[in-house]
Amino acid sequence: MKIGGMKVQNLYNNYNNNKVKDDQNVSKNKIKDRIEISNEAKKLSNFDNSKSLDNSKRIEELKKMIKDGTYKVDAKLTAESMMKFINENRR
Known part of the structure; x- marks a missing residue:
């Protein structure tokens, strides 16, 4: 009885076939x-x-x-301005 290993050509063909399939799948899925x-x-x-x-x-x-x-800060005017800005930019 003769037991032979896989031929190198068969391995090469299987590798290439799988590689071609993978390349085709990648090109289909490109976003x-x-x-x-x-x-x-x-x-x-x-x-x-x-x-x-x-x-x-x-x-x-x-x-x-x-x-x-x-220079004096008008706290009421500052607060009103801040509230106006906040309300205009609220989303």
């Missing part, structure tokens, strides 16, 4: 990337920076008031 731009981002792209205010004069006034010790 394409896509990008979506949110409505908020679209609004920002239309933002015109030239409309922004020049606050340099007011900043200098505030700096001088702080340096002189005459």
Whole structure:
């Protein structure tokens, strides 16, 4: 009785057949990337920076008031402004 091992060619063929099947499965399952731009981002792209205010004069006034010790914080106005900001940005 002659017992022979697996032939190298059979191993090679089995490996290649499995590899081809795996490659076909990978190409079927490829997911394409896509990008979506949110409505908020679209609004920002239309933002015109030239409309922004020049606050340099007011900043200098505030700096001088702080340096002189005459700057007073209106706590009620600050709180109202904070609440307005929070309510506008709540989602």
